[in-house]
Amino acid sequence: MKPPPFRYHDPRTLAETVTLLGTLENAKLLAGGQSLMPMLNMRFVLPDHLIDLNKVAGLAHVEAEGRTVRIGAMTRQRDLERSALLAAKLPIIPAALAHVGHLQTRNRGTIGGSLSHLDPSAELVTVCAALDATVTVAGPGGTRAIPFSEFPLGYMTPATGLDEIVTEIVFEAWPAGHGFGFAEYARRHGDFAIVSAAALLAFRDDGRIGRAALVLGGLEPVPTRLSAIEAALAGETPSEELFAELCRPCAELEAMGDALVPASYRRHLAPVMARRALARAAGIAAAAIH
Ligand SMILES: Cc1cc2nc3c(=O)[nH]c(=O)nc-3n(C[C@H](O)[C@H](O)[C@H](O)COP(=O)(O)OP(=O)(O)OC[C@H]3O[C@@H](n4cnc5c(N)ncnc54)[C@H](O)[C@@H]3O)c2cc1C
Structure with missing residues (x-):
């Protein structure tokens, strides 16, 4: 399919871009086009104006x-x-x-x-x-x-x-030597994740967890911050058993369902991805200490 007709704008400065955005009706910004172009071709979006950011100075660093x-x-x-x-x-x-x-x-x-x-x-x-x-x-x-x-x-x-x-x-940035872990389940490598997890851990000098961040993606329309698990991790000695125990209740979280993936499957994946991300983060943080 081809995109619907639109007027193309090619600004060179941020000020010019902001002026265009503020004055044109029904305009869309074009960055890498990897999502917008398919959306245009499938006519999910019908902008009258496309403002291309690719020649705007000062936006890539x-x-x-x-x-x-x-x-x-x-x-x-x-x-x-x-x-x-x-x-x-x-x-x-x-x-x-x-x-x-x-x-x-x-x-x-x-x-x-x-x-x-x-x-x-x-x-x-x-x-x-x-x-x-x-x-x-x-x-x-x-x-x-x-x-x-x-x-x-x-x-x-x-x-x-x-x-x-x-x-x-x-x-x-988290302190040097912090642990980080990213885990996801997707049908094929390169597909969007069905459920993913991002974990960050900073260890104290005694090897216990000083600070933790844990977020699930794909479960709900917006990221799911696991604040209760983050708080429960603080002060604990990291272990696979601890991560499994703390992440188990993620199977009860609210989850989206769609034609291909039911909510129950996303709930099944949630604790698995969370504990995998934590285990990866803990491994990296431990290696940095030794
Ligand atoms: C085959 C394929 C596989 C993909 N797999 C994945 C995947 O596994 N995971 C993943 O995350 N993504 C995936 N993508 C999407 C891809 O990573 C896109 O890069 C991303 O979603 C959009 O970035 P873009 O720069 O291409 O933005 P565009 O497609 O140009 O724009 C996307 C939207 O953002 C708006 N926009 C762009 N820049 C700005 C800005 N600076 N300010 C305000 N609005 C802006 C646009 O107006 C548009 O609405 C995949 C894409 C393809 C084609």
């Missing part, structure tokens, strides 16, 4: 100052996957990207596009929730920062206004 890491919205997923800076500061991002689509889709797909598309199973969405990222958006009124806990409003609905653009995602 990975920078760090101390523990703060800034990623430009137009940074390609493949560049994040291969970034030495991310491997050192936010290693869960490259680990999760190994599960995202294919080399070809990662070459074009961007972090800002993935977060804005907000598929419930998108790996970057799950990971940004676990990392407590902050999303910076720009619009006619200036810029504002949205904590990731407030970014997904509902099914594929980000908290960005129609006249706003995601410009940057900001992270506070």
Whole structure:
């Protein structure tokens, strides 16, 4: 199928982009096109205007100052996957990207596009929730920062206004030597996850867990933060038995069902993915200590 007719705009600056967004009726931003183009071709979206971000200066970067890491919205997923800076500061991002689509889709797909598309199973969405990222958006009124806990409003609905653009995602890196684990179940490698889990663990000097983050993706329309498990992990000695026991109640969580995957199957996967992600994180944190 071919997309419906639209007018194409090719701005070079963020200011120009924001002006276009603020003045054009029914406009869509084009980033890597890996989700938008299929949506256009299938006529799920019918914009009158397409604003291409690919030549807008200043939107693709990975920078760090101390523990703060800034990623430009137009940074390609493949560049994040291969970034030495991310491997050192936010290693869960490259680990999760190994599960995202294919080399070809990662070459074009961007972090800002993935977060804005907000598929419930998108790996970057799950990971940004676990990392407590902050999303910076720009619009006619200036810029504002949205904590990731407030970014997904509902099914594929980000908290960005129609006249706003995601410009940057900001992270506070966990301490050096922290553990990270990403686990997912998908029918085939490269498919969207049915259920995924992202875990981060920081150990205390005595080998017990000091801090934990655990998020499930794909279970509900928005990421499922497992705050009760995070709290229960603090102060404990990590073990497979502990992770299995704490994650067991995930089988009772609310879950979506659809024509292909019933809610009961997602609930079945939830504790399995959660404990696998925790076990991977614990293994990495333990190896960093020894
Ligand atoms: C075969 C295939 C397999 C895939 N598998 C996976 C997978 O396993 N996991 C996964 O997560 N994804 C997967 N994807 C999707 C892919 O990763 C996309 O890159 C991603 O969903 C969208 O990023 P994009 O840069 O291509 O955005 P686009 O497709 O260009 O845009 C997506 C949406 O975001 C909006 N948007 C884009 N940038 C901005 C911005 N800066 N500010 C505000 N709004 C913006 C657009 O208007 C549009 O609504 C797959 C895609 C394909 C084709």
